[in-house]
Amino acid sequence: MERGAPYQRIAAEIRDRITSGRLRPGDRIPSTRQISRDWGVAMATASKVIAALRDEGRVETRPGAGTVVRSADRAFTRALPREHDVGRDQIVRAAIAIADAEGMPAVSMRRVATDLGVATMSLYRHVSSKDDLILHMADAVVADEPLPARPPAHWRACLEFAPRLLWTTCRRHPWLAEVMISVTRPRPAPNLMLYSEWVLTALRRLGLGPDDMMYIHLNLFGHVRGLALALQTEARDRQDTGMTNNEWMDTQLAAFQQIVATGRYPTMEYVVTQDFEQDLDVMFEFGLRLLLDGVEQRLARATPASAPG
Template identity: 75%
Template sequence: MDSGAPYQRIVAEIRDRIARGRLRPGDRIPSTRQITREWGVAMATATKVIATLREEGLVDTKPGAGTVVRSADRPPTRTLPREQELGRDRILRAAIAIADADGMAAVSMRRVATDLGTATMSLYRHVSGKEDLLLHMADRVIAEETLPARPPAHWRDCLELSSRLLWTVCRRRPWVAEVLSMTRPRATPNLMSYTEWVLTALRGLGLGVEDMWYIHLNLVSHIRGLALSLQAETRERQDTGLTSEEWISTQAANFAEIVAQGRYPTLEHLADQEFEQDLDVMFEYGLRLVLDGVERQLTREAGGLSR
């Protein structure tokens, strides 16, 4: 092993930070994105750094927090499965753990293989490639929140229930939103079950095909957009160490300088009003607007159909 290899030098530096107490148990070590920026290396090198630290028993992957320094009283996990133990289930669990910790961008066939302690080519016996892997990851986590066998009697109750279910999944794992393509949807059983539920609720309302699809797609778009914002916020918090509120406070002087020009009186007025952005409130607000719009359309077209 070449001790002068870039990844080895980075490993040594992070190892030294841990040894000196600059990184304590539970502290997050630099993410792969931070490593690429701080040391000017490729993502593959950054991935190898994390893998090496994990193999040495120095770090753990913690969902929602990234890779953290291992507690001294926690024994290392076995990372070298026998080939016969490797299957789609184990691969998906490893890939989901990576996405939970570091986001979808960190998921690659090489990274999953590294975390499992196996050769990258071994994964292709169970998944055809990265796209197939991502699709089955999303389908698996959507199955964690199941729709009831008997839907509510009213169409609006059905759509509220299914939308809240999908939001719950995306709230827990925002990276799922990256797989929910609006223009190139992919077919898997659990994703299709959600679509079937929504379209079935709309089918008996006398709506045209375009209305049915556009209502469904607008609901998905609303949820997906919020989840992508949540994913971006999680990534920025990990990278900067600042909460959204803390980051906004750093922009206060710049905001004040711009509005002082007098071109944005409404923004200047609103800046003095108390407002706390809450994505859960925003989800419910947007869901209500979409469904209120559908209900008004039904009322107009059916001449007084009410809930």
């Protein structure tokens, strides 16, 4: 290990905070993104800082909490390389745990190998690249929330169920929205394809043509993904600032009110003085209803003599 390397100096600063008691057991240490920003280093260097502290047994990664100071009474043993024990599922699950706790920027082949206690190059026997690993991560978390074998009988129930299930998965894994398969350049992922199959089958039963089927499907998918990107941003910002979205908005309210009070924004002035709480779950349901109401209206115009079923 190179003496005086940037990651060593940063690790020493954080180590001093731990030993002095400024960071206590269970407290979150700076994330890789915070380290990169506050010390002006690359993400790779920031990842080495956390890996070094973890190797010393001073910190541990907890899903949903980030990397925290390890309690003194928690035993720690450094895993020795055991490449023959590690398979693709273990690699994918280790990467998911890192992404859940620290966000996707913390995921690297080196970091996953460190957490598993194996050589980095051994991972490439099971995943060809980081992009390949990310695709398997996305597909795995979607598989954890499977669609039922028997879909609801009514088309609208089908098109409500699938997006809600995907939204729930994004809620549990905020990084998913960023890495979810592109609508313009898709890659084969079996479990994400099952989601598409479910939605398209419900639309095909209505007698819609391929264009209508695909445009409705992609708009529903885009609605989930678009709002889920806000989930990811909120999770990252909350980790960095320690404030919820509503708490942060409270710090900005005076500035907004000062701007709208100029008289140039009468409707905005009206809105910011009302009691409105921005809730992404409510926004998701509201948008889903709008989209499906539009589909229902389109079906009614196409078949005025009978209700869609």
